[in-house]
Amino acid sequence: VETTYDDCWLRYDRVEETLRAAYRERLSHAYVSEGAPELGAVRAELRRGLEGMLGREPHLWQHPPRSVDSFLVIGHPEEMRPISETIDPEEAWDLADGGFLLRTVEWEGQECTVLTASSDRGLVYGTFHLLRLVATGEPIDDLDVCEEPANANRIVNHWDNPFRRSVERGYAGQSIFDWERLPDLRERYFDYARLLASVGIDGIVPNNVNTGIPPRSTANDAVAERAGWQLLKRENLEKLEALASVFRRYGIRTYLSINYAAPIRLGGLDTADPHDPEVQQWWQDKVDEIYEIVPDFGGFLVKADSEGQPGPYDYDRSHAEGANVLGEAFEGHDGRVWWRAFVYSEHDDRAVQAYEAFAHLDGEFHEKVTVQIKNGPIDFQQREPVSTLFGAMPETDLGCELQITGEYTGQGVHPTSHVPMWKEVLGFDTHADGEGTPVKDVLTERDGQGIAGVGIVGEDPNWTGNYLLQSNLYGFGRLCWNPDLSTEEITDEWVRQTFGHDEAVVDAVSEILLDSWQACIDYHTGGIGLMHMMYNGEKTLENHYDPAPWEWPEYHGATADGIGVDRTTDGSGYAAQYREPLTDFYDDPETCPEELLLFFHHLPWEYELEDGTTVIQRLYDDLYAGAAAVDELRERWLALEGQVDERRHRHVAERFDEHALQAKRWRDTLCEYFYEKSEIPDEHGRVPAG
Numbered sequence: 154v155e156t157t158y159d160d161c162w163l164r165y166d167r168v169e170e171t172l173r174a175a176y177r178e179r180l181s182h183a184y185v186s187e188g189a190p191e192l193g194a195v196r197a198e199l200r201r202g203l204e205g206m207l208g209r210e211p212h213l214w215q216h217p218p219r220s221v222d223s224f225l226v227i228g229h230p231e232e233m234r235p236i237s238e239t240i241d242p243e244e245a246w247d248l249a250d251g252g253f254l255l256r257t258v259e260w261e262g263q264e265c266t267v268l269t270a271s272s273d274r275g276l277v278y279g280t281f282h283l284l285r286l287v288a289t290g291e292p293i294d295d296l297d298v299c300e301e302p303a304n305a306n307r308i309v310n311h312w313d314n315p316f317r318r319s320v321e322r323g324y325a326g327q328s329i330f331d332w333e334r335l336p337d338l339r340e341r342y343f344d345y346a347r348l349l350a351s352v353g354i355d356g357i358v359p360n361n362v363n364t365g366i367p368p369r370s371t372a373n374d375a376v377a378e379r380a381g382w383q384l385l386k387r388e389n390l391e392k393l394e395a396l397a398s399v400f401r402r403y404g405i406r407t408y409l410s411i412n413y414a415a416p417i418r419l420g421g422l423d424t425a426d427p428h429d430p431e432v433q434q435w436w437q438d439k440v441d442e443i444y445e446i447v448p449d450f451g452g453f454l455v456k457a458d459s460e461g462q463p464g465p466y467d468y469d470r471s472h473a474e475g476a477n478v479l480g481e482a483f484e485g486h487d488g489r490v491w492w493r494a495f496v497y498s499e500h501d502d503r504a505v506q507a508y509e510a511f512a513h514l515d516g517e518f519h520e521k522v523t524v525q526i527k528n529g530p531i532d533f534q535q536r537e538p539v540s541t542l543f544g545a546m547p548e549t550d551l552g553c554e555l556q557i558t559g560e561y562t563g564q565g566v567h568p569t570s571h572v573p574m575w576k577e578v579l580g581f582d583t584h585a586d587g588e589g590t591p592v593k594d595v596l597t598e599r600d601g602q603g604i605a606g607v608g609i610v611g612e613d614p615n616w617t618g619n620y621l622l623q624s625n626l627y628g629f630g631r632l633c634w635n636p637d638l639s640t641e642e643i644t645d646e647w648v649r650q651t652f653g654h655d656e657a658v659v660d661a662v663s664e665i666l667l668d669s670w671q672a673c674i675d676y677h678t679g680g681i682g683l684m685h686m687m688y689n690g691e692k693t694l695e696n697h698y699d700p701a702p703w704e705w706p707e708y709h710g711a712t713a714d715g716i717g718v719d720r721t722t723d724g725s726g727y728a729a730q731y732r733e734p735l736t737d738f739y740d741d742p743e744t745c746p747e748e749l750l751l752f753f754h755h756l757p758w759e760y761e762l763e764d765g766t767t768v769i770q771r772l773y774d775d776l777y778a779g780a781a782a783v784d785e786l787r788e789r790w791l792a793l794e795g796q797v798d799e800r801r802h803r804h805v806a807e808r809f810d811e812h813a814l815q816a817k818r819w820r821d822t823l824c825e826y827f828y829e830k831s832e833i834p835d836e837h838g839r840v841p842a843g
């Protein structure tokens with residue numbers, strides 16, 4: 154029995170009476186092309202969306218209806234009238250994969266809303282776009298929309314452990330993917346695919362990048378948990394195809410995280426050395442086998458030589474040599490390898506490590522390999538400087554890895570919007586090709602590039618732990634599609650589709666989300682560049698939620714004389730990994746932006762900031778401001794009682810109670826810790842002395 158679960162932003166609530174007639178006039182009749190599975194999804198979504206929003210299903214015709222004044226027509230150029238007669242086919246065929254045209258035209262005296270695209274998934278995206286216009290109350294009488302995805306690849310990376318159904322860094326219940334039961338399909342797969350496609354996601358990796366530890370290690374629970382390596386077995390590939398068939402219908406391709414030691418574990422070879430011809434053959438045969446079963450397979454995601462996962466270092470080979478054996482196996486197939494740069498090296502400072510392992514390999518990767526760079530250089534912290542690697546590998550296809558799930562931002566409880574953080578990352582000027590080379594441009598140069606987001610959904614009825622966190626999945630997709638959308642636009646779209654158009658609700662929920670990130674930074678870090686002060690927990694798979702600044706002192710560098718980590722050129726050298734003029738900019742505490750100051754510099758507790766406040770006082774002040782901001786956010790939400798349905802209101806309110814408490818725990822723990830180290834009291838007397 155499927156428990157019921159939320160519709161998220163695809164609620165399709167009835168639109169206001171005054172608008173309904175205009176939409177009905179345009180959308181009550183539709184002529185939709187047939188054939189590809191995606192067109193089935195288009196028809197089903199039109200029925201569902203228009204029935205919900207306009208109160209009746211559209212009439213779906215097999216030909217252009219003559220008896221009506223106006224109709225919607227969806228199909229490929231040339232394939233059908235009136236598209237073929239009103240739109241220059243070249244214009245449509247020239248669109249990037251996923252792009253679409255949505256246009257109001259006149260055809261033989263009738264008014265037509267035409268949706269056409271160069272690919273089947275483009276028709277899916279166009280359909281969701283049109284439905285979104287209706288859901289957000291936008292006029293559709295005179296449309297002239299041409300949209301293309303900015304990023305060629307827009308992928309969700311699930312850290313879901315197959316069979317066990319646990320989710321690493323997941324805070325919304327068990328994994329939705331039920332490998333025991335596959336190839337039996339769940340309704341929920343379809344609804345998840347709808348959510349993803351509605352925001353333009355075109356790929357999913359259904360299993361964790363931790364796929365198991367090397368075969369020779371002692372078995373333990375973590376291995377059983379991370380059973381992902383088994384998915385390359387034939388019987389599981391057949392299950393994968395069942396899953397892929399659902400996602401394919403929505404234009405989404407399915408990938409797999411693989412274990413680098415698979416030739417040993419599954420193939421019975423005694424090595425996984427990428428230079429070994431038998432290993433090369435094994436990968437080639439495996440990839441060919443996958444394509445026989447899953448014809449549109451997306452490719453592999455690989456975590457190698459990182460946190461206990463096997464990799465090419467086991468054979469003294471570089472990451473490029475390691476990745477290329479896989480890349481070669483994809484030659485002649487329409488898929489590729491996403492090779493993660495989240496690795497460690499010998500260096501003491503973790504921030505410099507990915508660059509050290511990868512930058513010198515620029516140009517050595519096979520054309521079927523994308524290097525997937527996690528942002529930031531430490532690990533998805535509340536705020537980090539942007540990874541230096543984005544500006545360092547011009548000859549390599551690069552992907553950007555972001556975290557949709559809130560490992561360090563309050564997990565499934567605190568409703569921290571990641572959208573403003575992602576905007577900052579994507580807008581950051583790497584200077585890779587002189588001034589004006591933001592990360593978003595670096596990522597959109599070639600077809601083998603794009604953005605990956607670590608998944609957030611689980612089996613909970615609300616999908617994401619806190620209803621408000623659905624906005625991060627929504628925002629992730631929208632930003633991958635168009636990184637130039639503003640945080641405000643994305644937030645407004647999401648709120649209206651999720652909570653309706655009552656302006657008081659729209660304003661309050663938007664403000665909560667827009668202010669949530671700064672609050673999160675303030676109470677978790679004190680706002681001037683500290684991070685990674687959380688509790689690790691007994692088991693490595695859990696926690697990262699509570700404050701524990703004493704656990705990893707090297708990340709904040711607090712000593713009796715000061716705080717922060719020297720990552721300048723003379724320090725760990727992280728700043729030197731940037732292009733000029735960024736290195737100089739971060740090297741000098743006078744020009745280094747205050748919000749990152751202690752990331753780059755170890756400074757005396759009484760170092761004066763621009764406004765004359767000392768470092769220690771600013772930390773106290775921001776920690777207090779952060780906790781107070783959460784009280785504010787909570788008040789704003791509580792004030793919506795009666796204006797948001799009871800179920801969602803109560804659910805979010807309960808989480809706000811915990812959030813407000815937790816923000817104060819962070820504030821108090823960090824304030825006391827900084828006081829202990831500095832022995833400098835808070836000017837306002839809030840921090841207990843001793």
Ligand code: GCW
Nearest residue numbers: 312321322362363456495532
């Ligand atoms: O952030 C750390 C997480 C691990 C994760 C790892 C990674 C999947 O705490 O849970 O493992 O990063 O990104 O590989």
